[in-house]
Amino acid sequence: MSITLSVHGAAHTVTGSCYLLQAGKTRFLVDCGMFQGPKTLKALNYADFPFEPGEIDFVLLTHAHIDHSGLIPKLVKHGFEGPIYATHGTIDLLSCMLPDSGHIQEFEVEQLNRRNAQRGRPEVTPIYTVADAEASLRAFSPVAYDTWIDPVEGVRARFWNAGHILGSASIEVEIDTGLKSPRKLRLLFSGDIGPDVKSFHPAPDSPENLDYLICEATYGSRERAPMTVSDRRDLLAAEVNAALNKNGVLIFPTFAVERTQELLADLLALVEQKRVRDVPIFLDSPLAIRATEVFLDHADNLENGDEFRRAMRAQRVRTTETVAESMMIERIDGSHIVVAASGMCDAGRIRHHLKNRLWRENTTVIMIGYQAEGTLGRILQSGATAVRIQGEEIKVRARIRTLDVYSGHADGPALARWVADRGPVMRGTILVHGEEEGLAGLHARLADLGLDGERIFAPDLDEVFDLLAEAPEARRRPAPRRLQPEIVGRQDWHNDLSKLWLDIGEQLEGAADDRARKVVIRRLRRALEEKPD
Incomplete structure (x- = not known):
């Protein structure tokens, strides 16, 4: 019997987690996530799966984040038509997250089709609808931590706390090899590993003595200073006070699940302690509002859950459910704070707020989560002086700050320690869910700890491992690549085009007179008329 692992997402990028395991006639997935970032990468969400969905027996889901689910x-x-196994916390979160994702698909496609009609282009169909998302919830089957399940004969799985978000898990899988040896093939999928210090969750845990470890590498190259919750609040207080100085407005692009709840808990604690001004705080994300209710339902199972429950019941946070309520925030005079999704600024209401505030010098935007390559958040973080939002050029006069103390991911040293504690890993460590810098950084750290560098892999999209081979290595699928490796995890031509439009506008505005502007335009026309190489 052959046993293979195909990496169908989160390969040299931090989104789209999806791994297909085939053991004889059994086929199952670990995660089935959405790609986020540049348009070329997001286009994979609309394309056919690289496998037949009807042939999948079951799904094991590490956690609720959309890039995994x-x-x-x-x-x-x-x-x-099979079952999807996930923890109770994950299922409760997805009961609001997946329908919200379906709503986003419908809304964004409706806007796109309106523009396509104006341009004479064909209509686009949503990836799925709210109804599709609600129908999928019926497939979920809850599991408890540290309890074996047997989805099919010859395969069993166990979920371990990953310390990342509510319900998050690393998943241990044992597969009968069909060989004479009674030993099973043992794999561990890390999911996303939380940092050592978290407001709501204990440190991550999982088994040791594995054949294969499939491990995330998001922050594999980054090392953070030791941080307590008190230290984090000190840093937040300094940033908030600086932002609200002189009638300032503060905007937090946040991920609706976990980051929003941690941030609100800290903000409200600082207000209560009179360490920051008591200004209006708007939670402008229907999903974050519903997710916060899920956190309150699970407060008894969270560390510091009582503090979070008290903070949220203080009613200092104003929630905005409708688009009209969201737009009314722009009429607020004086200092205020807006917490809105999405965390990478690529969708949701945050784009409306950035469009209306980036050009104002009294605005501060604080990034508190990972910004993937090609996203608006990464472009702002990199110091752009102008950006394009919904086809319009927006000058960036706002202060752009990064507060890397709310990450749900372990940093490089913590990841390396976590991998070392899982040892021995006898056959191979497969690094996923990381961009080039993170993958290289974690590879180097693991090699320094004594792991065999030739048994540390960073596969490209859709590459396959024969897990029973004497010398494991990634190999290409026989089908054509969905994306060339040099495209994945990097800015694409859409990003280049947006930058070009901005550069052209800057050249024309900066030209001395109309004659000089015509010279620029003639040069552009000549370039367009040249035949490509």
């Missing part, structure tokens, strides 16, 4: 409704819509 967001294509489950599409999977069900296209023929998957």
Whole structure:
């Protein structure tokens, strides 16, 4: 019997987690996530799966974040009929997250089709709808931590606390090899590993003595200073006070789940302690509002859950459910704070706030989460002086700050320690969910700890491992690549085009007179008329 692992997402990028395991006639997935970032990468969400959904027996889901779960409704819509195993916390979060994702698909496609009609282009169909998302929820089957389940004969799995978000898990998998040796093949999928210090969760835990470890590498190259919750609040207080100085407005692009709840808990604690001004705080994300209710339902199982419950019941946070309520925030005079999704500024209401505030010098935007390559958040973080939002050029006069103390991911040293504690890993460590810098950084750290560098892999998208081979190595699928490796995890031509539009506008505005502007335009026309190489 052969046993293979195909890496269908989160390969040299931090989104789209999806791993297909085939053991004889059994086929199952670990995660089925949505790609985020540049348009070329997001286009994979609309394309066919690189496998037949109807042939998948079951799914094991590490946690609720959309980059790990967001294509489950599409999977069900296209023929998957098996169970999806996840923790109670994950299922409760997805009960609001997946329908919200379906709403986003419908809303964004409606806007796109309106523009396509004006341009004479064909209509686009949503990846899935709210109804599709709600239908997929019926497939979920809850599991408890540290308890074996047997989805099919010859395969069993156990979920371990990953310390990342509510319900997050690393998943241990044992597979009968069909060989004479009674030993099973043992794998561990890290999911996303939380940092050592978290407001709501204990440190991550999972088993040791594995054949294969499939490990995230998001912050594999980064090392953070030791940080307590008190230290984090000190840093937040300094940033908030600086932002609100002289009638300032503060905007937090946040991920709706976990980052929002941690941030609100800290903000409200600082207000209560009179360490920051008591200004209006707007939670402008319907999903974050509903997710916060899920956190309150699970407060008894959270560390510091009582403090979070008290803070949220203080009613200092103003929630905005409707688009009209969201737009009314722009009429507020004086200092205020807006917490809105999405965390990478690529969708949701945050784009409306950035469009209306980036050009104002009294605005501060604080990034508190990972910004993937090609996203608006990364572009702002990199010091752009102008950006394009919904086709319009916006000058960036706001202060752009980064507060890297709310990450849900372990940094490089913590990841390396976590991997070392899982040892021995006898056959191979497969690094996923990381961009080039993170992958290289974690590879180097693990090699320094004594792991065999030739048994540390960073596969490209859709590469396959024969898990029973004497010398494991990644190999290409026989089908054509969905994306060339040099495209994944990097800015694409859409990003280049947006930058070009900005550069052209700057050249024309900076030209001495109309004659000089015509010279620029003639040069552009000549370049367009040249035949490509």
